[in-house]
Amino acid sequence: MEDLKVKSNQAHLSKSLLDIMKTNISQYFMFIALIVIMIFFTVTTDGVFISSRNISNLINQMGYIAVLAVGMTLIIVIRHIELSVGYLAGFLGAFSAIALTFWGWPIYAVIPAVMILGILAGLLTATPVAKLGVPAFVSTMAAGLIFRGALLLVTMGTGTIVIRDPVFNAIGNGYIPDLPLGGFLPGKHKLTLIIGLIGIILSILSAIKSRRTKLSYNFQVPSFGLFIAQLVLISGLIGYISWILSGYNGISWSLVILLLVVAVFQFITTKTPLGRHIYAVGGNPEAAELSGISVSKITYIVFAAMGLLSSLSGIMYASRLRSATTTAGLGFETDAIAAAFVGGVSAAGGVGTITGSIIGALVMMSLTSGMNLMNIDISIQYIVRGAVLVLAVVFDRITRRNQ
Amino acid sequence: METPILEMKSITKEFPGVKALDNVTFSVRKGEVHCLVGENGAGKSTLMKVLSGVHAFGTYTGDIFVEGELQKFNGIRDSEHAGIAIIYQELALIPELSVYENIFLGNEVSNGIVIDSNESISQAIDILKKVGLDVNPLTKIKNLGVGKQQLVEIAKALKKDVRILILDEPTAALNETDSDNLLQLIRGLKEQGVTCILISHKLREVMEIADTITVLRDGKTVTTLDVEADKVNEPVLIKHMVGRSIDNIFPKRENVNIGEEVLRLENWSAFSYALGRDILKNVNISVHAGEIVGIAGLMGSGRTELAKSIFGNPDHYRLSGKVFINGKEQKFRSPHDAIKSSMAYVTEDRKGNGLILIDDVKHNISLANLKEITTGGVINENEEILIANKYRSELNIKTPTIQQKVRNLSGGNQQKVSLGKWLFVKPGIMILDEPTRGIDVGAKYEIYTIMNSLVEQGMSIIMISSELPEVLGMSDRIYVMSAGKINGEMPVEDASQEGIMALAVDY
Ligand SMILES: Nc1ncnc2c1ncn2[C@@H]1O[C@H](COP(=O)(O)OP(=O)(O)OP(=O)(O)O)[C@@H](O)[C@H]1O
Ligand SMILES: [Mg+2]
DSSP states (O other): OHHHHHHHHHHHHHHHHHHHHHHTHHHHHHHHHHHHHHHHHHHHTTTSTTSHHHHHHHHHHHHHHHHHHHHHHHHHHTTOOOOSHHHHHHHHHHHHHHHHHTSOOOHHHHHHHHHHHHHHHHHHHHHHHHHHOOOHHHHHHHHHHHHHHHHHHHTTTTSSEEOOOHHHHHHHHOBOOOOOOTTSSTTSOHHHHHHHHHHHHHHHHHHHHHHHHHHHTTOOOOOHHHHHHHHHHHHHHHHHHHHHHHTTTOSBHHHHHHHHHHHHHHHHHHHSHHHHHHHHHHHOHHHHHHTTOOHHHHHHHHHHHHHHHHHHHHHHHHHHHTEEOTTTTTTHHHHHHHHHHHTTOOTTSSOOOHHHHHHHHHHHHHHHHHHHHTTOOHHHHHHHHHHHHHHHHHHHHHHHHHO | OOOOSEEEEEEEEEETTEEEEEEEEEEEOTTOEEEEEESTTSSHHHHHHHHTTSSOTTSSEEEEEETTEEEOOOSHHHHHHTTEEEEOSSOOOOTTSBHHHHHTTTSOOBSSSSBOHHHHHHHHHHHHHHTTOOSOTTSBGGGSOHHHHHHHHHHHHHTSOOSEEEEESTTTTOOHHHHHHHHHHHHHHHHTTOEEEEEOSOHHHHHHHOSEEEEEETTEEEEEEETTTTTOOHHHHHHHHHSSOOSOSSOOOSOOOOOSEEEEEEEEEEEETTTTEEEEEEEEEEEETTOEEEEEEOTTSSHHHHHHHHTTOTTOOEEEEEEEETTEEEOOSSHHHHHHTTEEEEOSOIIIIIOOTTSBHHHHHHGGGGGGGEETTEEOHHHHHHHHHHHHHHTTOOOSOTTSBGGGSOHHHHHHHHHHHHHTTOOSEEEEESTTTTOOHHHHHHHHHHHHHHHHTTOEEEEEOSOHHHHHHHOSEEEEEETTEEEEEEEGGGOOHHHHHHHHTOO
16 A cells, blocks of 8 residues: 555656656757756866856846847737837937936936837837737838937937946946955855845745645645755756856846846736736737737737837946947847747747746857857857757757647 | 458557547448547547548557558658548638639649649639539639538549548538538549548438448447448437437426526627628617527628627627617627626637637636636636636546647537636626537537526527527527528527528528
């Protein structure tokens, strides 16, 4: 009797593990691919790649693309595309620079103003799409041309505008302050470690809570062993990342913004009716409409969110360069689209996650950073990135078909 | 005994979590019409997909013999080569292309580079004659009715030398006249020596046309019956299919208690910009609490359009006239408004506009009523699982788990998910558009029972149906539509199949 119980328990464990692997294989695959890529570059660069300084840089460089990738994911999920976001980011960066330096606006007015402008631009671009069914490809391409023109127009007299506001420039270059703990753990950023620790504790607590609720509903939960293994893995990951970051200046403001954006959008897409509605519209717009979901309202919301994220991207980029240039934002949309597709978004709509696209952005940025460290020529870099993009999408198709 | 034209031996086919076919044996004699029947999810479509190479050799176990020869099909092309043609449960025609282009799609008549349209058209005319379809081969598919589209599908299958023709629920979407035409055509093909395998839930037509019937249940062969020799009749067949006998296909309602008027249309008309004509003309109907109102009519008589025009008008017709819900005039601007006024609409086309196929069962069931399981802006996914499991067991939805993608369910079980989704809205007025299309007898009985218990609790049901026995068996009152008009209204006691048909074809 006892024996039987153990057996069935084991069967359960192996089955649930296999099931999890099977259903999420494409997402896990990209995660594993990311780790393989990181190990590869760590080896080929004698450890420079994984050094605190390089990882910290990599994250700061990735920030302004990653926030775009988050919005682009939703755009593609609802079966559209957004080609204007790069130029919009560039234009809004320039707008910030002008407002700060020429008009003398305080930064606390500039940032909300730019964010509102971003939302309005998104709504404007969405109008022909949502109202008249104009293909987003056309509408956003046109908007892109207009924003590009607007950027050239506002920078015409001045060329590059240098930004001198230290608070603004900290967004793309600064780090959170450290605690004055002097001699304790010299060379490490203490606040980063503490935040990491808090992150670990919170994720363990929320996992335990969700498991308890499931049990109170009498639902099946993964076996205790598997549960512990998951906790250890997640805690280890958070711990390791905080440890690396704490070795060089700690958490940057860019990372703070990125984490907030990811947290908010992850929450909306997975936990709220709005998120469900977005995926329903992507999965079958007609069925969604007949279920009482307004497809045009969802379209406006998603494009507005994309506009908001474009404004953040523009601010982060201008701040990182400490200036607004005439070419800012060029090609951002391509990078964001690539990150989303590498992360498992499907052009057929209804499929794709925020975390997936962030992993996609990390993959693409790791490639760039690693190849730069290896002094590989830019021509080869483009070819490699193109190949990785197509491989990722092909793999995604194959695993999906097999399901 | 001569070798059967087709023998499938010990076929087993598994999907993750489902054994769709379990050691199935299936044998078909040359020149017969062999019907395959069984409950939703029994494995009928899967068996035929194995036969036609859609599920390629190696993804199943067991052997397929065609005229005694072992076959290993790796795709549709291979099975076509062996003289097997299949017509799927869902039509696979391209609406924007013409009849002849669809017939030769994938097998274009050409000189190697350029398509020879004259030759194609003349060949198409011959094939169309074979299926008795009198249309111009240059007509676009979208301009044909479903009955004719079905014939084009068959014409497409017949363009090659076909020895075995498989039809998966070809009459599900057809009205009686079109169905009868199709059965006539199958008889004709049989005379020309074509062996037909027919899957259908319409047992009346199975009895009418079959020489042999094989019954599947839960992925296993239950029995194979010779219609003449074994003296098969419908009740016997039902017993084999569902494992118990059903005395009356239409369960009687205990308390008929018809109350206040809940819905009234006054001079309701609709103009479609897309079609450039009026699709509804001066419709006046009324529906009461606790009542099942049947709407009969031919395909294209405007019944679905009527439903959609009431249900928030998602196709943006230009409307005139008035809708009263519970005595108050309403102007719904979207399905959302209609749902808020406690209406529900179970669509006829579950794949096209009923379900999110790439999403799972539980998300589909909760979609139209997320607010019920949302607290503080967050969806309670545990509640959602409970709800989904509740409808899964109430409606007897066959699925390994509620996490299964709806795409992977059998046609009938998809229909049940669609029904569950709208029951969860707990509507006061429910419009059911062809509610039992593609549903097995056992499940039909269950759905009828559910309908009865809903109206007993005071709900109103508007049932659009092309199956006259169903209209007569379930309704309290019947409207007959024709060309966008209400051509007649009668209490069920005064209605007959002939009477309804006469009104339906009277333009
Ligand atoms: N691609 C698939 N992936 C997973 N399960 C599948 C797939 N195709 C079919 N199934 C499952 O196999 C079983 C048999 O399905 P099948 O479509 O053959 O039923 P059916 O007898 O044709 O039913 P219906 O009368 O409803 O059309 C069902 O349980 C179905 O959910
Ligand atoms: Mg089927």
